[in-house]
Amino acid sequence: MDVSKSAYSRYRVIDKMLKNTFRPYPTLLDIQEACERSLDKTPSLDTLEKDIRNMKQSEVFEAPIVYCRKNLGYYYSNPNYSINSIPLTDNDISSIKEALDLVKNLGGGNRINERFSDAIQKILATYKEEFPDSDTKRKIIQTDYVEGAKGYENFNILFNACKNQNPISFVHYSYTKREFKSVIVHPIRLKEFENRWYLIGYSEHHHSIRTFGLDRMYEVVRLRKKYIESDSDEIERYCTAIYGVYPIENQAQQIITFLTSISITNYFEAYPIHPSQTAEKNESGSCYFTINVVPSMELVRMFRSYGSNLKVVYPLWLKEQIKSL
Incomplete structure (x- = not known):
């Protein structure tokens, strides 16, 4: 069962109410008021009743929620239960290992893999899990990524520049013109196409959104200046309504x-x-x-x-x- 962000926010409120020993056996009205205080939203009683049913029936949560007819409220039959401490199942751990194996074999190089691997290893370490040699040495998924491809050394700084909307400057080399040029770009997103990575951003030199191959970028530096935001519709046209990365000049969708x-x-x-x-x-x-x-x-x-x-x-x-x- 997929859980939406809003539903999970309500689940957390319900969990907190059921764990509160100072106010045991909360009713649906109590939970509704708590949601209003915590989330600035007032879910219907039907929605909260459905949330409790989903928490009980979900294979993810399996929440031991019981209705007490004597106290006219809800409680956990297992007082040690909390959705914040749900153990990983064997299937969960297997899925995490498969995801890590997939990321290790995707184009993008070691810098992406290292960050993801470290985070996943911390999670698995909590459950005393590790990757057997047979899992790490026997390749199951293979992509076209070639070790040593240029440009990935700048991936982290470019990713953070897109995420935090930091303008950057870099020296760009044109393969066709065979010349270097310094440019200032306001990054929008990173895009992969045919196992090559590109930065899409607003170029101050061109006064428009442009595409730059990571393999042609040198001396990338974050700048302390105001970020220029591009129109969201223009971004989607440029990034999504296209096959490839380099649009033909003066041609509309x-x-x-x-x-x-x-x-x-x-x-x-x-x-x-x-x-x-x-x-x-x-x-x-x-x-x-x-x-x-x-x-x-x-x-x-x-x-x-x-x-x-x-x-x-x-x-x-x-x-x-x-x-x-």
């Missing part, structure tokens, strides 16, 4: 239709290239796919990689651009 041959249609059906993707399959097995995205250089490159098995139908400018390349 638009409908793109392409036709796939029978030999590659199944790949696009199994792995949509964007959440907006829709399909209209022909009797022959070929298929018209439609996406609503901001055109990008990565999209053009991907289309061209399929050669004669993929043809852009609309828009015409993109169809001609792919033909001419």
